[in-house]
Amino acid sequence: MTSYEKLRLEKLRSLGLLDSDPDEFFDCITRVASTILGTPISVISLVDENRQWFKSKHGIDASETARDISFCTHAVSSGQQLIVEDASNDERFASNPLVVNAPNIRFYAGIPIKSVEGYSLGTLCVIDSKPKRPNSSELKALNDLAQLATKEIQFRERMLSAQDSIDQAQSKFKSVFENAGVGIALVNPSGGWLQVNSELCKIVAYSQAELINLTFQDITHPEDLNTDLNLLDQLVTDKIDRYQLEKRYIRKDQAAIWVEITVTKHTTERGELDYFIAIVKDIQSAKETEFALTALRKTLEEKVALRTDELRLVNQSLSKAYQEKIESEQELQNKELELRTILDNANEAYICMDDQGLVTAWNKQAEYTFGWPEQEAIGRKLENLIIPPESQAAHHHGMHRYLTENKSKILGNRIELEAVRKDGVRIPIELQVNALEINDQVLFTSFLRDITERKQLENLLKNEARNDPLTGLANRRKLEEILPIAFQRAKSNKVYLALVFIDLDGFKLINDTHGHQVGDQLLKEVANRINHCSRMSDTAVRYAGDEFVIVLENLKNKQDTKRISANIQKIMAEPVQVGDTQLQITLSIGIAYYGGAEPQAIEPLELIRLADKAMYTAKKNGKNGVVIID
Numbered sequence: 001m002t003s004y005e006k007l008r009l010e011k012l013r014s015l016g017l018l019d020s021d022p023d024e025f026f027d028c029i030t031r032v033a034s035t036i037l038g039t040p041i042s043v044i045s046l047v048d049e050n051r052q053w054f055k056s057k058h059g060i061d062a063s064e065t066a067r068d069i070s071f072c073t074h075a076v077s078s079g080q081q082l083i084v085e086d087a088s089n090d091e092r093f094a095s096n097p098l099v100v101n102a103p104n105i106r107f108y109a110g111i112p113i114k115s116v117e118g119y120s121l122g123t124l125c126v127i128d129s130k131p132k133r134p135n136s137s138e139l140k141a142l143n144d145l146a147q148l149a150t151k152e153i154q155f156r157e158r159m160l161s162a163q164d165s166i167d168q169a170q171s172k173f174k175s176v177f178e179n180a181g182v183g184i185a186l187v188n189p190s191g192g193w194l195q196v197n198s199e200l201c202k203i204v205a206y207s208q209a210e211l212i213n214l215t216f217q218d219i220t221h222p223e224d225l226n227t228d229l230n231l232l233d234q235l236v237t238d239k240i241d242r243y244q245l246e247k248r249y250i251r252k253d254q255a256a257i258w259v260e261i262t263v264t265k266h267t268t269e270r271g272e273l274d275y276f277i278a279i280v281k282d283i284q285s286a287k288e289t290e291f292a293l294t295a296l297r298k299t300l301e302e303k304v305a306l307r308t309d310e311l312r313l314v315n316q317s318l319s320k321a322y323q324e325k326i327e328s329e330q331e332l333q334n335k336e337l338e339l340r341t342i343l344d345n346a347n348e349a350y351i352c353m354d355d356q357g358l359v360t361a362w363n364k365q366a367e368y369t370f371g372w373p374e375q376e377a378i379g380r381k382l383e384n385l386i387i388p389p390e391s392q393a394a395h396h397h398g399m400h401r402y403l404t405e406n407k408s409k410i411l412g413n414r415i416e417l418e419a420v421r422k423d424g425v426r427i428p429i430e431l432q433v434n435a436l437e438i439n440d441q442v443l444f445t446s447f448l449r450d451i452t453e454r455k456q457l458e459n460l461l462k463n464e465a466r467n468d469p470l471t472g473l474a475n476r477r478k479l480e481e482i483l484p485i486a487f488q489r490a491k492s493n494k495v496y497l498a499l500v501f502i503d504l505d506g507f508k509l510i511n512d513t514h515g516h517q518v519g520d521q522l523l524k525e526v527a528n529r530i531n532h533c534s535r536m537s538d539t540a541v542r543y544a545g546d547e548f549v550i551v552l553e554n555l556k557n558k559q560d561t562k563r564i565s566a567n568i569q570k571i572m573a574e575p576v577q578v579g580d581t582q583l584q585i586t587l588s589i590g591i592a593y594y595g596g597a598e599p600q601a602i603e604p605l606e607l608i609r610l611a612d613k614a615m616y617t618a619k620k621n622g623k624n625g626v627v628i629i630d
């Protein structure tokens with residue numbers, strides 16, 4: 001058997017026509033075919049493997065014949081119409097039993113009936129026991145009828161194929177329906193369960209039979225029913241074409257179970273609601289997880305909120321602390337800048353030194369005062385910069401004493417010292433040293449001032465304070481200062497000291513007569529002459545007004561004073577020329593002694609009083625004389 005024949009037979013058998021009941025449609029075709037062609041017999045023959053079976057027959061009783069004698073087999077094999085006008089004259093059929101015996105076929109015309117794929121399944125044929133030559137319209141009609149039969153068979157073939165597809169789809173649907181991992185249900189418009197799968201039964205714990213007697217409303221949790229019905233209404237009224245909802249069913253054991261339902265609707269061809277299709281998914285464990293997660297999230301959120309509050313507070317205090325730190329750092333920077341500015345603009349040298357004696361700070365004024373630039377001074381030993389060699393030992397000692405015993409004579413006090421500048425010039429300085437302890441390290445800070453000018457001024461003032469401005473001689477204060485020293489020297493050297501007290505005679509009259517200015521000139525000349533006749537070791541003093549004192553030191557004997565006082569009187573006897581005025585003066589002199597081998601126990605001022613008293617005696621004696629207290 002050829003593969004074509006095999007496929008053809010498969011197709012023929014699949015159509016279910018063989019051995020099927022008579023069919024009026026095909027019978028009608030055979031009847032019409034006999035009528036049009038005027039033949040007593042017409043059949044629709046289907047050519048099986050070993051036979052031809054008549055699906056429709058007209059004018060013949062037999063329902064089938066053997067295939068090998070069949071005329072139709074030839075038409076089926078060729079796929080073409082077969083016209084045999086006289087079989088007895090056709091060598092292919094002349095000895096055919098159907099020709100030789102009843103029904104004694106002489107005329108045969110067969111048109112193949114084909115399947116959709118083109119397989120020739122059989123024929124529509126007309127048969128007569130008399131020879132016949134059909135005309136073209138007869139043949140045309142026969143072809144048309146065969147075409148009708150073909151169309152019908154192909155229609156049935158398509159129907160079968162469609163049914164087959166439907167069956168397959170249904171079987172697939174059934175398989176899906178039953179084996180789905182989700183619940184599936186068909187629900188009638190009023191909510192009754194039409195069809196439910198086993199998964200749905202498992203979810204709600206009802207049997208199929210029990211569910212079919214219930215509606216979805218019966219087993220929906222009351223709290224979820226309204227939402228479901230509302231959505232269902234929207235679906236029915238075409239506002240939505242499907243909906244999805246998480247809701248609870250009440251299981252047969254009355255436990256609530258969370259499900260997710262997806263509902264669509266099925267409508268009839270006329271658009272009327274047929275049933276609902278519900279896909280039901282068990283989400284109980286997912287919901288439990290979700291609830292647990294929600295609870296956990298809530299707890300976490302509470303914790304986070306609490307922690308956030310704590311953090312906010314910490315952050316606030318940190319920010320505040322940070323702000324304060326920034327402010328204090330800024331303040332520190334400002335203070336440092338301010339300090340630096342102050343130090344740089346200070347009119348005192350500022351020097352800082354560590355406990356090794358190394359300079360750590362050196363301001364502008366220090367540069368001016370000592371001549372060392374800051375960069376040269378920093379890091380060097382202070383003693384190598386400004387301390388004179390003879391003071392360095394004391395410097396070391398002072399520092400060591402403070403560092404070991406925390407004692408110092410100079411710290412905190414303003415003291416005056418001599419310093420050396422870079423150019424080697426020595427200058428008097430006033431300084432105040434303080435010690436700071438920072439991070440266990442001692443720093444010595446000092447403000448130093450060059451007091452050269454002040455010293456000069458002081459000396460000047462000192463000089464002025466101890467000298468008579470008119471005559472330039474030492475004054476009374478200086479006398480009182482030097483006299484104790486002179487006493488000490490006389491005592492030590494066992495020599496005499498004489499205090500010569502001189503008062504001009506009648507000086508008031510000169511003032512009154514010639515004026516005060518002339519008096520001044522006279523006083524200056526007197527001082528000049530007294531100074532002139534004094535030795536280096538003597539001290540001439542203008543004691544007051546027209547009173548003078550000469551301290552004569554280192555006298556080997558008292559006699560020397562007589563000679564000296566006589567000399568003074570002699571010098572003073574010389575006229576004094578003041579402008580146009582010539583003046584003549586005399587002196588009254590009183591002399592007292594101190595010292596010698598056994599010095600008397602008197603105070604220096606007492607010696608002055610004694611000499612004054614002696615001078616007064618000389619006045620009383622008539623002036624221009626000398627009185628000595630021996």
Ligand SMILES: Nc1nc2c(ncn2[C@@H]2O[C@H](COP(=O)(O)OP(=O)(O)OP(=O)(O)O)[C@@H](O)[C@H]2O)c(=O)[nH]1
Nearest residue numbers: 503504505506507508509511516517519520545546
């Ligand atoms: N021109 C002048 N006169 C002075 C100065 N200091 C004091 N005198 C005057 O000196 C005079 C001193 O007077 P006295 O010594 O008391 O009088 P005197 O005329 O010298 O009398 P005797 O000492 O007793 O001889 C007073 O008239 C003072 O005013 C001075 O600096 N210049």
